[in-house]
Amino acid sequence: MIPATFDYVRAGSIDEVVDTLKEHGDEAKLLAGGHSLLPLMKLRFAAPEVLIDLGRVEQLRGVRDLGDGRLAIGAMTRHIDVMDDPLVREHCAVLADVTAKVGDPQVRHRGTIGGALAHGDAASDLPAALAALDGTLVAQGPNGSREIAASDFFVDYLTTALEDDELVTEVRVPKIVGPWGWRYEKFTRVAQAWAIVGVLAMVKRSNGSIEEARVGLTNMATVPVRASGVEQALSGRTPDAIADAAANAADGTKPSSDLSASAEYREHLARVLTRRALEAAAR
Amino acid sequence: MTRVEMTVDGEPCEHEVEPRLLLVHYLRDVLEKTGTNIGCDTSNCGACTVHLDGRSVKSCTVLAVQADGSQVDTVEGLAGPSSDGDETDGWHPLQKAFHTEHGLQCGYCTPGMIMAAKDLLEENPDPDETEVREGLEGNLCRCTGYVNIVKAVRTAAAELREGASS
Numbered sequence A: 001m002i003p004a005t006f007d008y009v010r011a012g013s014i015d016e017v018v019d020t021l022k023e024h025g026d027e028a029k030l031l032a033g034g035h036s037l038l039p040l041m042k043l044r045f046a047a048p049e050v051l052i053d054l055g056r057v058e059q060l061r062g063v064r065d066l067g068d069g070r071l072a073i074g075a076m077t078r079h080i081d082v083m084d085d086p087l088v089r090e091h092c093a094v095l096a097d098v099t100a101k102v103g104d105p106q107v108r109h110r111g112t113i114g115g116a117l118a119h120g121d122a123a124s125d126l127p128a129a130l131a132a133l134d135g136t137l138v139a140q141g142p143n144g145s146r147e148i149a150a151s152d153f154f155v156d157y158l159t160t161a162l163e164d165d166e167l168v169t170e171v172r173v174p175k176i177v178g179p180w181g182w183r184y185e186k187f188t189r190v191a192q193a194w195a196i197v198g199v200l201a202m203v204k205r206s207n208g209s210i211e212e213a214r215v216g217l218t219n220m221a222t223v224p225v226r227a228s229g230v231e232q233a234l235s236g237r238t239p240d241a242i243a244d245a246a247a248n249a250a251d252g253t254k255p256s257s258d259l260s261a262s263a264e265y266r267e268h269l270a271r272v273l274t275r276r277a278l279e280a281a282a283r
Numbered sequence B: 001m002t003r004v005e006m007t008v009d010g011e012p013c014e015h016e017v018e019p020r021l022l023l024v025h026y027l028r029d030v031l032e033k034t035g036t037n038i039g040c041d042t043s044n045c046g047a048c049t050v051h052l053d054g055r056s057v058k059s060c061t062v063l064a065v066q067a068d069g070s071q072v073d074t075v076e077g078l079a080g081p082s083s084d085g086d087e088t089d090g091w092h093p094l095q096k097a098f099h100t101e102h103g104l105q106c107g108y109c110t111p112g113m114i115m116a117a118k119d120l121l122e123e124n125p126d127p128d129e130t131e132v133r134e135g136l137e138g139n140l141c142r143c144t145g146y147v148n149i150v151k152a153v154r155t156a157a158a159e160l161r162e163g164a165s166s
């Protein structure tokens, strides 16, 4: 399978990306790691006329400490480099742990955090993680840059709040401070497959009880979902309350039915995986 | 057409290519290095695995233009020089171990398995069985049932560790 022809632009800077996007509008597509886009182009589900390669835009790579309790991760930072980054490991290891569950080693060597989020795929693991972390994305376009909360960024299946002439420059996540535990439970059909359902639970403990719980769900709607009912039910309670709270994990979700699972089965998985993830996170 | 320059198996090469040319087609059709196989063509099977700047990637999901300026290593560059009459004595420990441990049947997945395993062993010189299985998660084999592949990788790992310490 061979993609349709396109004009290839290898951008050298963020400004050049913005200028090229402005010039070509929705005929252009950004190419990051290519591990979502190239398969679509090979199937001719996507046939951009202009492909703007971000691979040489060094400004988009790497992790820095913003100095306000948050880390900024450049959009072109590859999954493997997020996992191995000393700042991420020290201050936001939960993100490294979720990223380690993305695809397989070869995919993690090419795929980027910016591409994984901008693609807006409900089955992708990182959107739910960013939602649970209350992270943000920085978008840049002809009119400058703006910061978008994860809860506003994901709009619908493969649809985000990005405009046609904007790119994601970085992803911002809070440093995780204090006695937090976490677990990402990813249920797949075969080893390296996409999540049928994924659940990230994060639990902050104090004196044996749960001070704060966060639950992010992968593939339970067209966008990542927070199980806010479960989160509220656990606040101030002991871990004994987890089983009852997790029974409501599918409330308010709208999972799809497909070849891998029916919507009902996904709801069942959400409840079971939420309980497992919370129990592991609270230990 | 776009000009690409890269080093493949230690040899510099330079061509004008269509931007839509996949790296695996560049290797197989332009450079005639057919050691790297195409299995699924959908980024799932890993048969097309090569190293791009030292890390394993599926070359059916990389454009040749993305590899411009990079170092590409394929299974064809693995073996060292061999002495007269015995081509096997230059083989890389992974090649030898897949042979001696019966890590292949039809052999179609083998170039990709070996390149994925090489990346794994560079990161983790002494993986246990689970670590080998997880490290090769991106590579499918329809023949062997994986048991002998895991054995081969661990045998090669032992030989490589010995080589490193002597």
Ligand SMILES: Cc1cc2nc3c(=O)[nH]c(=O)nc-3n(C[C@H](O)[C@H](O)[C@H](O)COP(=O)(O)OP(=O)(O)OC[C@H]3O[C@@H](n4cnc5c(N)ncnc54)[C@H](O)[C@@H]3O)c2cc1C
Residues within 6 Å of the ligand: A029, A030, A031, A032, A033, A034, A035, A036, A037, A038, A039, A054, A075, A076, A101, A102, A103, A104, A107, A110, A111, A112, A113, A114, A115, A116, A117, A118, A119, A123, A124, A125, A126, A162, A166, A167, A168, A169, A192, A193, A194, A195, B042, B043, B044, B061
């Ligand atoms: C075999 C396989 C298995 C996989 N398994 C998983 C999995 O289990 N979990 C998972 O989460 N993911 C999985 N992935 C997807 C992988 O993580 C992708 O790499 C990722 O989703 C997209 O990142 P990319 O850098 O490859 O983006 P690309 O494919 O290059 O781009 C994806 C989309 O985002 C846009 N884009 C890219 N960068 C930007 C930017 N900076 N600003 C604005 N728009 C941008 C592109 O225009 C395109 O529309 C898998 C992929 C493969 C091939």
Ligand code: FES
Residues within 6 Å of the ligand: B037, B038, B039, B040, B041, B042, B043, B044, B045, B046, B047, B048, B049, B058, B059, B060, B061
């Ligand atoms: S041919 Fe590339 S992954 Fe199967």
Ligand code: FES
Residues within 6 Å of the ligand: B103, B104, B105, B106, B107, B108, B109, B110, B140, B141, B142, B143, B144
């Ligand atoms: S040996 Fe036949 S596919 Fe692996």
